[in-house]
Amino acid sequence: MLLKTAEEYYKTLSQLAKAADKAIITSFGVFASIGFDGDINHKFPSLEYKFLNEHANHPDLTMIIGIHGYYSAKPSNSGACRDCLSAYARRALRIEKHRETFENIHWRTLESLHSKVSTFWTDNQVISVVGSRNFTNSPNHEAAFVITSQPEAIQVRDYALSLESMSTPVTLDDLMLFVIKQTGSDYALNIACGTG
DSSP: OEEOSHHHHHHHHHHHHHHOSEEEEEEESBOSSBOTTSSBOTTSOOHHHHHHHHTTTOTTEEEEEEEOOOOOSOGGGTTOOHHHHHHHHHHHHHHHHHHHHTTTSEEEEEETOOOOEEEEEOSSOEEEEEESOOBSOOOSOOOEEEEOOHHHHHHHHHHHHHHHHHOEEOOHHHHHHHHHHHHSSSHHHHHHTTOO
């Protein structure tokens, strides 16, 4: 089955999550209506927030969020563009705000992860979804396929499990250390927190 709209995508994920004992969803970045300040931003209602809120008490749902290395849109400024540094730090730290808001969900990060796969299973069945949609409230045209054939759905599940084994649990300390490592100092954190 082809899922062509965000509404179709999240409706399907929701139905699958309700029936699954375990689920893994991967995304490059995350934005589920949680702003840089950590507040729920009702100006930007999102299907991502609705999904996570609906399944906040799922017995075993893991979100693996891909994070990327730092780069500046203004390299002529030696990569020290205040806007770039601040946005980078805030995006990274916002992952922790998602973890705090949906604390029963298992939040993990994996550097350079760009896969968008979801897999749901019980002892008797695996259903997987492969596509291009991230958990970022994107207005872009995206598509995904639902895979019910057990050999292929299991392959996607095993791939997601391998990503899980490479990923690390989300903690604020680890995210701050990641930002410092990527940017070469704690300057980005100071700017993001309004002290730099």
